[in-house]
Amino acid sequence: MSRPEGTPTADNFALKEYTLPQLTDGMVHVRNLFLSVDPYMRGRMNEAKSYIPPFAIDAPMEGGAIGTVIESNAPDFVPGDLVIHMAGWRDEAVLPAKALQKAPNISGVEPQAFLGILGMPGATAYFGLLDAAEAKGGDIVFVSAAAGAVGSSVVQIAKAKGMTVVGSAGGPDKCEFVRSLGADQAIDYKSGSLLVTLREAAPEGIDVYFDNVGGAHLDAAFARARLHARFALCGMIDGYNSREPAQFRYIIRMIAMRITMRGFLYGDYVSRLGEFYRDMGQWVSDGRVKSRDTVMDGLESTPEAFLGLFTGTNTGKMLVRV
Amino acid sequence: MSRPEGTPTADNFALKEYTLPQLTDGMVHVRNLFLSVDPYMRGRMNEAKSYIPPFAIDAPMEGGAIGTVIESNAPDFVPGDLVIHMAGWRDEAVLPAKALQKAPNISGVEPQAFLGILGMPGATAYFGLLDAAEAKGGDIVFVSAAAGAVGSSVVQIAKAKGMTVVGSAGGPDKCEFVRSLGADQAIDYKSGSLLVTLREAAPEGIDVYFDNVGGAHLDAAFARARLHARFALCGMIDGYNSREPAQFRYIIRMIAMRITMRGFLYGDYVSRLGEFYRDMGQWVSDGRVKSRDTVMDGLESTPEAFLGLFTGTNTGKMLVRV
Helix, strand or coil: CCCCCCCCCHHHCCCCCCCCCCCCCCEEEEEEEEEECCCCHHHHCCCCCCCCCCCCCCCCCCECEEEEEEEECCCCCCCCCEEEECECCCCEEEEEHHHCEECCCCCCCCHHHHHCCCCHHHHHHHHHHHHHCCCCCCCEEEECCCCEHHHHHHHHHHHHCCCEEEEEECCHHHHHHHHHCCCCEEEECCCCCHHHHHHHHCCCCEEEEEECCCHHHHHHHHHHEEEEEEEEECCCHHHHCCCCCEEECCCCHHHHCCCEEEECCHHHHHHHHHHHHHHHHHHHHCCCCCCCEEEEECHHHHHHHHHHHHHCCCCEEEEEEC | CCCCCCCCCHHHCCCCCCCCCCCCCCEEEEEEEEEECCCCHHHHCCCCCCCCCCCCCCCCCCECEEEEEEEECCCCCCCCCEEEECECCCCEEEEEHHHCEECCCCCCCCHHHHHCCCCHHHHHHHHHHHHHCCCCCCCEEEECCCCEHHHHHHHHHHHHCCCEEEEEECCHHHHHHHHHCCCCEEEECCCCCHHHHHHHHCCCCEEEEEECCCHHHHHHHHHHEEEEEEEEECCCHHHHCCCCCEEECCCCHHHHCCCEEEECCHHHHHHHHHHHHHHHHHHHHCCCCCCCEEEEECHHHHHHHHHHHHHCCCCEEEEEEC
């Protein structure tokens, strides 16, 4: 196992067998059902310190997972409990009880939803759109990577809240997927200039930009922003594997249009997850918002699933069933 | 007279004689004392629409000026009144009363202060720092163009409010000027990498960046921002005469550091000028904040004064005495 230079490859990963530790006092034995792969993990593969520490070489990749308790030596957990944790890419784990969170009881929801629309990507979309970008009914919202886990949640939340939504995605199939989520317009960033396609899709301009990619998308958003537009920056996947500087021709419009741009992280909002479960649980239960996943099978396919995030093989949330 | 391509030159301007109109009902005849030249005027020299309309060819350049009423056909003004207006580059003007604002009565203040520390640049600094950037006592503030009209006001306001201040300027003389304003550190952007000099000047990082220039300064601020830093964008003089895109290597830190960046304009705050006159008037009266000007003489020197803004011939506010 090794740190990648630029875009990671399968060679950076290895599948290893470990013996599970003893189920000592306070420990819980979990059998995973689904693993999450997320773009932010790319940052943790670098040596450099960021908002979370780098992954250790020769240790399992950490990350979101959901599983079932099969044995418990902790008072709060019993076999059969559905639990969410961050112990990542493995089929089974023995973990301290405090590392586990019981899945909220929301009717009609499959377990994997807690890694997607009702998990970190959904909450990132929810708080990013409604809090960081202060989006409200009537706003014209532009969201990039709209076919991805976070973006597809943003599209659906924005529609549930009465906004007009333009989503960008790569290729006609993904654009069709974005429209199927309820977006008013989907633009294909691989087809022509984003400046032109965004102007055509939102001739009056945009009030909100939810940024998952940075680069040319962000510049097009600067170019099309209306007065007092708000931008929420959630990720810049365009730059994760690159050392080239990002170029912006239109950033100067931040002044004339009094744009507010704000970086945020899911972690800023964990104390407010109750609001999220309440609203999103309701929307999922009444069918206004749907869980949308791309699922790959088998622990050994996890690196491929992860690498697919950077070439865009997923629509909706990318998951691995173990 | 003509529109500039890139950096303006003296050839874009002409000095012309006009016959003043009749002093009809509601009109006031003003003899100007000082004219203001400001970087934002460069934008109005382009054909393109921005937040204010372009200048008309063969009409006087509009802009801030202060003068004395010499004749009045309007009830609210009498000869001798000190008045501020936006009729710009001319020695005398006949203007409607509603285009004039009486200078506030603040003791010990020279007239030209109302074009600088107690005028648009001072108010831009005041509201940009305290409102747009939400700076507060204890913050570490970085300000670019710190020897300019707005920047020199930012330095002094920040010190009056108990902040630590790092100002950047071009060359050792201007850096000395910035230190004379009270800045804790002055860095010379013409001498070495801003990334390095800013790290040395603010080893703990920065909480606030007041941006007057964009470009490499803004990128260095991204690189050095601490958690929850706030950036106020007031101008990007680096880009006014250029068509090249701005390059940023560190904009991705907006996410990890949860930076908020906000564009603003003086015009957003005119309804709150009372707060500004109250605080700044007090600081000027008690000597904590000083008016700092570079004055050129004669109406004919106005284009040279204006062009000097882009080569940095001024320290503090650039003015023309007519």
